[in-house]
Amino acid sequence: MYKDNIIRSRATDNIAFMGVVAVAIFAIALFAGAGEGGLAKLMGPVVADLKSPLLRDLAVAFTLTVTLVANLFILGRFPLRAQIITVWVELLLLFLLFFDSFNLSYSFILSKVGFMITQGVFTTVYVSAISISIAFILALLGATAKLSSNGFAIAIANFYTSFFRGVPLLIQIYLIYLGIPQLGYVVGAVPAGVMALSLCYGAYMTEIFRAGIRSIPRGQWEASRAIGLTPFQVMTRVIMPQSMRLIIPPTGNQFISMLKDSSLVSVIGVWELMFLARTQGRAEFRHLEMLITAAVLYWLLSIVLETVQSRLEKRFDRAHR
Amino acid sequence: MNRALGPLSPTLQPAVSVRKLQKWYGDFHVLKDIDLDIASGEILVICGPSGSGKSTLIRCLNLLEDFQKGEVLISGTALTRSAESVAAVRRHVGMVFQQFNLFPHLTVLENLMLGPRLVSKLSDAEARQLAHEYLTRVRIDSQADKYPGQLSGGQQQRVAIARALCMRPQIMLFDEPTSALDPEMVKEVLDVMGELAQDGITMLCVTHEMGFARRVADRIIFMDQGRIIEQGEPKAFFDNPQHERAKEFLSQILSH
Numbered sequence: 001m002y003k004d005n006i007i008r009s010r011a012t013d014n015i016a017f018m019g020v021v022a023v024a025i026f027a028i029a030l031f032a033g034a035g036e037g038g039l040a041k042l043m044g045p046v047v048a049d050l051k052s053p054l055l056r057d058l059a060v061a062f063t064l065t066v067t068l069v070a071n072l073f074i075l076g077r078f079p080l081r082a083q084i085i086t087v088w089v090e091l092l093l094l095f096l097l098f099f100d101s102f103n104l105s106y107s108f109i110l111s112k113v114g115f116m117i118t119q120g121v122f123t124t125v126y127v128s129a130i131s132i133s134i135a136f137i138l139a140l141l142g143a144t145a146k147l148s149s150n151g152f153a154i155a156i157a158n159f160y161t162s163f164f165r166g167v168p169l170l171i172q173i174y175l176i177y178l179g180i181p182q183l184g185y186v187v188g189a190v191p192a193g194v195m196a197l198s199l200c201y202g203a204y205m206t207e208i209f210r211a212g213i214r215s216i217p218r219g220q221w222e223a224s225r226a227i228g229l230t231p232f233q234v235m236t237r238v239i240m241p242q243s244m245r246l247i248i249p250p251t252g253n254q255f256i257s258m259l260k261d262s263s264l265v266s267v268i269g270v271w272e273l274m275f276l277a278r279t280q281g282r283a284e285f286r287h288l289e290m291l292i293t294a295a296v297l298y299w300l301l302s303i304v305l306e307t308v309q310s311r312l313e314k315r316f317d318r319a320h321r
Numbered sequence: 322m323n324r325a326l327g328p329l330s331p332t333l334q335p336a337v338s339v340r341k342l343q344k345w346y347g348d349f350h351v352l353k354d355i356d357l358d359i360a361s362g363e364i365l366v367i368c369g370p371s372g373s374g375k376s377t378l379i380r381c382l383n384l385l386e387d388f389q390k391g392e393v394l395i396s397g398t399a400l401t402r403s404a405e406s407v408a409a410v411r412r413h414v415g416m417v418f419q420q421f422n423l424f425p426h427l428t429v430l431e432n433l434m435l436g437p438r439l440v441s442k443l444s445d446a447e448a449r450q451l452a453h454e455y456l457t458r459v460r461i462d463s464q465a466d467k468y469p470g471q472l473s474g475g476q477q478q479r480v481a482i483a484r485a486l487c488m489r490p491q492i493m494l495f496d497e498p499t500s501a502l503d504p505e506m507v508k509e510v511l512d513v514m515g516e517l518a519q520d521g522i523t524m525l526c527v528t529h530e531m532g533f534a535r536r537v538a539d540r541i542i543f544m545d546q547g548r549i550i551e552q553g554e555p556k557a558f559f560d561n562p563q564h565e566r567a568k569e570f571l572s573q574i575l576s577h
Contacts, residue, residue: 223424224435227435
């Protein structure tokens with residue numbers, strides 16, 4: 001955003017502000033009955049000695065308030081980067097604490113995580129990778145068709161994007177998996193899933209590509225055509241290379257989003273991450289363990305992809321005007 | 322010489338003939354009955370107030386704009402809206418734009434080589450040599466490996482001129498080539514154009530640079546509201562304009 005040059009006093013140095021924050025935290029903690037929760041256990045025997053529940057609530061709420069306000073006050077004095085990292089780590093710890101409160105069986109997770117990765121993550125990644133490649137081609141064709149002056153092409157592309165953007169992906173998966181056999185062709189679960197994902201995301205990406213192509217100034221077309229390039233050459237040599245810079249970032253988002261939407265193809269029995277998460281824990285009633293493992297794996301995958309995406313963006317940015 | 326352009330030698334016929342050209346943008350009549358002949362090797366400057374249709378006129382000559390009525394002949398070949406005719410005309414007509422329109426994703430050298438490689442079907446080495454030759458002519462060969470975004474406006478416009486010249490056109494169209502430039506960069510572009518004018522190429526320049534017009538032009542055309550209302554040699558035009566609008570225009574443009 002905009003880097004303002006005005007220096008303002010820190011909110012965390014403002015007594016009124018910190019007072020309001022402290023009162024708010026104290027009130028919420030008290031209202032939530034902090035004396036009976038997991039925090040009380042963390043504080044151990046000190047609190048357990050207090051006989052009255054109200055006293056216990058007050059003690060825990062007070063400790064919590066002091067800790068959080070002190071934390072806020074100290075963090076407020078950190079430089080920006082340190083602030084970002086510390087808050088990130090604190091949130092992560094809170095998150096882990098939250099998961100830990102489920103009494104998860106870590107040995108069960110450890111015994112399954114290998115298979116979840118070799119079978120589940122592998123399948124998720126390759127289904128998504130194939131689908132995004134096909135979607136990329138479909139989007140290219142769709143966008144070119146929509147921007148053309150050919151009535152047939154425009155109509156087909158419009159119909160395609162209208163349907164596949166307008167119908168839930170889950171229904172598309174069922175329609176393809178159950179519908180195509182009606183025509184006499186039996187499709188496997190993986191090809192059906194890939195087909196549904198690519199058709200759906202191809203439709204979304206058509207709009208991204210269209211916007212990318214249209215954002216290239218008219219002058220680029222005029223200069224290329226005046227030199228004598230054919231419209232096809234203009235498209236492949238001049239327009240597309242430039243629109244890639246605009247298309248790559250949102251396409252990266254689509255890929256990350258597809259990675260997670262690929263969990264929907266578990267309904268037709270593809271052994272990807274979500275399918276395993278649902279089936280592996282079933283026998284021992286360890287659903288939560290497997291779901292959390294899958295969540296973490298999806299998250300890690302997304303982080304890796306985000307990194308790749310930002311690398312790609314830099315690469316396509318090298319000749320930024 | 323291309324067969325599509327017919328057997329006549331270019332010296333015996335005008336490089337560009339415009340006959341009764343009419344163009345409308347919707348209801349707006351932009352070009353009204355334009356008649357114009359430009360001899361081979363002639364340097365023509367087109368001036369006039371903004372909205373007078375001068376840019377539209379030269380953009381009609383290679384069909385970057387279409388027109389509704391009238392005729393355009395480039396070296397005797399009629400410009401129709403068929404792909405063949407347009408391609409044949411554009412092979413002989415180079416264009417330089419106000420906004421340069423260089424390809425920002427290609428280096429300067431690649432900008433110049435694109436047309437020769439894809440359209441003239443030269444080999445990579447030939448195209449490279451040609452590109453360097455023209456970059457040297459516009460005195461910018463040292464910047465060959467930079468991207469357009471790294472150059473100043475004046476340098477970019479000189480690259481754009483070299484890019485058009487690489488297609489070896491007989492006619493060059495300049496659409497306000499210095500209007501987007503900072504004042505101190507105007508001269509380097511005009512100098513290159515002046516040198517080009519000495520080489521016998523036919524030039525049509527839409528420009529407000531009256532000093533350039535006076536020095537370099539063989540003829541000046543003054544347009545107003547879609548019509549050519551005055552034309553003549555630079556000296557006559559500047560010293561003794563006939564029409565009221567031309568006098569007004571000149572007094573405004575020369576007074577500051």
